[in-house]
Amino acid sequence: MRLALLGFLLLWMNGLAFGQQGTLAGKVTDKKTSEGVIGATVLVTGTTQAAPVNVDGSYSLPLDAGTYNITMTYVGYKPLTFPGIVIKSGETTTLNGTMEESATSLTEVTVTGVKQTGTEVAMIQDLKKSEVVVNGMSSDQIVKTLDRDAAEVVKRIPGVTIQNNNFIVIRGLAERYNTVLLNDALTPSAEVDTRSFSFDILPSSVIDRILIFKSGAPELPGEFGGGVVKVYTKNSVLENTTNFSVSAWGRTGTTFGSGYQQSAHSSTDWLGFDGGLRKVPGVIGNEAYDANAALTKGQLQQAGTELRNEWKPTLSTALPDLRASLGITRKYEIGRVYLSNVTSVSYSNTHEQYSVLRQRLQTGNLSYSYNYNDLRSQTANRLGVIHNWQARLNDHNRLEFRNFLNQYGTDEVIHRTGIDYIQGGDGKNRDNYALHYQSRTIYSGQLGGTHDLGAEKSTTLTWNTGYNYVFRDEPDYRRFRTGSDVPRPGQPATPYLVEISQRGSQEDNSSYFSQLKENTYMASGQLEKRLQGRDSTRANQYKLRAGFYTEYKERTYASRYFSFTPGSEDFFNNDLRLLPIETIFAPQNLDPKTGFILSEGTSAEDSYHADNTLVAGYLSAVAPISDKFNVSGGVRMEYNRKFLRSGNDAVPAYEEKKYFFLPSLNATYNFNDRSLLRLAGSETLNRPEFREIAEYSYFDFANNALINGNRNLRTAKIYNADLRYEFYPSRSELLSVGVFYKKFIDAIEQVTNSTTGSVLQLTYQNAASAYDVGVEVEARKGLVDITENPFLRHISFVLNASLIKSRVTLNDTAASSVDNNRSLQGQSPYVVNTGIFYQDDERHWQISAQYNIIGPRLQFASSNGQNFSVYDLPRHVIDLAATKGFGPHLDVRIGIQDLLNQYTRLYYDSNRSGGISSADTGSFARYRKGQYSTVGITYKF
Numbered sequence: 001m002r003l004a005l006l007g008f009l010l011l012w013m014n015g016l017a018f019g020q021q022g023t024l025a026g027k028v029t030d031k032k033t034s035e036g037v038i039g040a041t042v043l044v045t046g047t048t049q050a051a052p053v054n055v056d057g058s059y060s061l062p063l064d065a066g067t068y069n070i071t072m073t074y075v076g077y078k079p080l081t082f083p084g085i086v087i088k089s090g091e092t093t094t095l096n097g098t099m100e101e102s103a104t105s106l107t108e109v110t111v112t113g114v115k116q117t118g119t120e121v122a123m124i125q126d127l128k129k130s131e132v133v134v135n136g137m138s139s140d141q142i143v144k145t146l147d148r149d150a151a152e153v154v155k156r157i158p159g160v161t162i163q164n165n166n167f168i169v170i171r172g173l174a175e176r177y178n179t180v181l182l183n184d185a186l187t188p189s190a191e192v193d194t195r196s197f198s199f200d201i202l203p204s205s206v207i208d209r210i211l212i213f214k215s216g217a218p219e220l221p222g223e224f225g226g227g228v229v230k231v232y233t234k235n236s237v238l239e240n241t242t243n244f245s246v247s248a249w250g251r252t253g254t255t256f257g258s259g260y261q262q263s264a265h266s267s268t269d270w271l272g273f274d275g276g277l278r279k280v281p282g283v284i285g286n287e288a289y290d291a292n293a294a295l296t297k298g299q300l301q302q303a304g305t306e307l308r309n310e311w312k313p314t315l316s317t318a319l320p321d322l323r324a325s326l327g328i329t330r331k332y333e334i335g336r337v338y339l340s341n342v343t344s345v346s347y348s349n350t351h352e353q354y355s356v357l358r359q360r361l362q363t364g365n366l367s368y369s370y371n372y373n374d375l376r377s378q379t380a381n382r383l384g385v386i387h388n389w390q391a392r393l394n395d396h397n398r399l400e401f402r403n404f405l406n407q408y409g410t411d412e413v414i415h416r417t418g419i420d421y422i423q424g425g426d427g428k429n430r431d432n433y434a435l436h437y438q439s440r441t442i443y444s445g446q447l448g449g450t451h452d453l454g455a456e457k458s459t460t461l462t463w464n465t466g467y468n469y470v471f472r473d474e475p476d477y478r479r480f481r482t483g484s485d486v487p488r489p490g491q492p493a494t495p496y497l498v499e500i501s502q503r504g505s506q507e508d509n510s511s512y513f514s515q516l517k518e519n520t521y522m523a524s525g526q527l528e529k530r531l532q533g534r535d536s537t538r539a540n541q542y543k544l545r546a547g548f549y550t551e552y553k554e555r556t557y558a559s560r561y562f563s564f565t566p567g568s569e570d571f572f573n574n575d576l577r578l579l580p581i582e583t584i585f586a587p588q589n590l591d592p593k594t595g596f597i598l599s600e601g602t603s604a605e606d607s608y609h610a611d612n613t614l615v616a617g618y619l620s621a622v623a624p625i626s627d628k629f630n631v632s633g634g635v636r637m638e639y640n641r642k643f644l645r646s647g648n649d650a651v652p653a654y655e656e657k658k659y660f661f662l663p664s665l666n667a668t669y670n671f672n673d674r675s676l677l678r679l680a681g682s683e684t685l686n687r688p689e690f691r692e693i694a695e696y697s698y699f700d701f702a703n704n705a706l707i708n709g710n711r712n713l714r715t716a717k718i719y720n721a722d723l724r725y726e727f728y729p730s731r732s733e734l735l736s737v738g739v740f741y742k743k744f745i746d747a748i749e750q751v752t753n754s755t756t757g758s759v760l761q762l763t764y765q766n767a768a769s770a771y772d773v774g775v776e777v778e779a780r781k782g783l784v785d786i787t788e789n790p791f792l793r794h795i796s797f798v799l800n801a802s803l804i805k806s807r808v809t810l811n812d813t814a815a816s817s818v819d820n821n822r823s824l825q826g827q828s829p830y831v832v833n834t835g836i837f838y839q840d841d842e843r844h845w846q847i848s849a850q851y852n853i854i855g856p857r858l859q860f861a862s863s864n865g866q867n868f869s870v871y872d873l874p875r876h877v878i879d880l881a882a883t884k885g886f887g888p889h890l891d892v893r894i895g896i897q898d899l900l901n902q903y904t905r906l907y908y909d910s911n912r913s914g915g916i917s918s919a920d921t922g923s924f925a926r927y928r929k930g931q932y933s934t935v936g937i938t939y940k941f
Helices: 002-011 120-129 150-154 297-306 574-578 813-818
Strands: 022-030 041-044 050-052 058-063 066-073 080-087 092-094 097-099 134-138 160-163 167-170 178-182 207-213 227-233 241-251 260-262 314-316 321-334 337-361 368-394 397-420 428-453 459-480 482-485 510-531 542-566 596-600 607-623 629-646 654-670 675-686 698-700 705-707 716-727 734-752 760-782 795-809 830-840 845-854 857-862 870-872 877-886 890-897 904-908 923-927 932-940
Touching: 022 066, 022 080, 041 058, 050 058, 080 092, 080 097, 120 134, 120 734, 241 337, 260 337, 260 368, 260 397, 297 542, 297 596, 675 734
Parallel strands: 022 092, 022 097, 178 227, 705 760, 734 857
Antiparallel strands: 022 058, 041 050, 041 066, 066 080, 134 207, 160 167, 207 227, 241 321, 241 932, 260 314, 321 337, 337 368, 337 923, 368 397, 397 428, 428 459, 428 482, 459 510, 510 542, 542 596, 542 607, 607 629, 629 654, 654 675, 675 716, 698 705, 716 734, 734 760, 760 795, 795 830, 830 845, 845 877, 857 870, 870 904, 877 890, 890 932, 904 923
């Protein structure tokens, strides 16, 4: 399936075409405001050879080599003429113009063209005209940074943080409370334990813009608490381009290190999936576990001989990371039809290795269950393809076909050493390993259209159909433990022995296999009717909207694990335990009497089949009551049926059917053309996910945690309120400040519920209620209108910050008395992002420095007196980047991420104060990944 999808998309790619033309390019700006003259035309005088001016004032006009007279014109401005402009083959000639308004009185003019949505000016204008509270980031701002994927991009948006380097947290709410759409279709999740879209799989180079809607509207999904994230990939094209970029990245402590850990590679690991090296033995097969058709002892014995006898990694030298991308845009005119295509292929091969201090703190005497040091290595290979088409049939009809394919494979190795005190006495020295490979295949495709209907074109129909496919493969996840008694003073050290469990476990000598397959089918449509308002302009028309969204999702998850255990308690040869791990489970030692046998520990609950049907409809209206006051709102109605059946037929299937009516209201008051006030209120919800209600156990070796579901989870209701003031100094600048409040009923959280032992128990539960209140500020400001200094005029600043407070009321009064002052799980009390940018287009310089800090957030919440909550503490992050252009084709970029390389620290709240202070004891985990530096080139054909 993976290769078929990849081949299908690559067959669509256009061939490269190189012409013998040159290019005339530059900017057309207003003399008074220094802003781009949007809609102006640059043309060869006396001909039809012309190019439109984009929203940022830029233009590009391909021309044959020669000498031309050039005219810049726009209604309401005095035309500019430049004689004798020389165009050379294969080169770009820069021509800028400053236009002055004419004194002629003008009536309304409509300009038709291809809207460029990825520029900073377009982004600011979209935010200003929005009917709801929204923040965003454009591709113009993304290219100024070293952000490699969407996960790094979104964390620079106000109120947004990233958890585990890929899941989004908005306004302090964990990833489960945020809904993500890719090109207006709900995104698939390749994660087993959470529904959230992994933002790290989407390269930043293909992103056109990201919008985060923070107040509800009938047109938006009803399921969110923090926000609705809309990610749009590039689609529209102004000219034919071909870009190729390649960069090398180095990480301190990893790159060129000689002790880099890797497991054995299959022939296709470099493409992001296993080629069969780690496949399940044929006698077992890929079917889910069936308690009524358990494997016989003979079959298990045969499977034991077929399993790989690989338990330790190989050591090698870590080469620099490689990232490469090819971007192609093409435009075609077939009669009156304008076709455009955007194709992008990206590839990365990355490495990271670092040490992690891990401790498990027991309640009571505050002693440690263990004190470990992990050496963690991860090699990742990612192949991504974007292939988008847009067909503008005429000024009133447009079709779009978008495709996104991502193949991502990771090879993780953990070598764990330290002392395990839970064994009694003076404890045991540990020397444990885990070899963990997994791959994710994600395909998302959408076909949609926009059509203006009626004689007056006062009705617009938009429609969209989509299909998502997810395949997550976790083949032969291998883990084992060895132990040696800690010697008392004066006593000799004892040898390390492989831990052998009598009945098998996921921790000891185990091979774990799992597969997740998911198919999602969706369709949506909206009809908007515009009625006569105060005048004929669209902004002042009343709008009535009716729409629907329907989605069917089906998922199959199957997991099995096997362990080597003693064949006989009476006749087992204990001398075998003295053998090294490389030979102890060799085929000659597999004997049902004196040696080992392969045992299956899988239970019927370790597999499930689930499906979800969502049907939604909505009615809404937009009322521009006056030049200053605008109101929009309506109601969204949702029906949802969730069904899950585990492999255990004795356990009743889970089924939930619910109807929801979700009203929302948004109001905007414009003080003048530059400032406005927004007020919004809405009701939304948050449903349990498949994994959260599936009651099977999964052992997470990295966190030494066992994760379980809870079928008693209830859907959470959320009441939202927003108030925000926005000021726009110019078309590319923004200053805003806002406050928000959220009330939760039955908030869903991930909590710890351990009672004894060294393994952390994690599950999900409803809190009775919670609230979230915060303040957000954002500023995007340049110095162009403040100073005449030519250097300072190229400098701009970005600042956004959030201050948030939340509190939880628990259902259990006993638990409430233990942690009665804590915040929502995953919530940060403050977030600060700031950056300074220098951009000189004439000299081809682009320099940036960015700073980020995230306040302490609750990683795992305690649910009883046997546990402590764990907090992720702040760290200061500074990123530097510089790009220099050489001629019209070549850009060179250098930079460094995480300049300070501060520790990531997860600490126990041992005094249950609702935070971390000097009085708290013990760290759950402590590590730092190292500075990350790059040098790369981009060539534009």
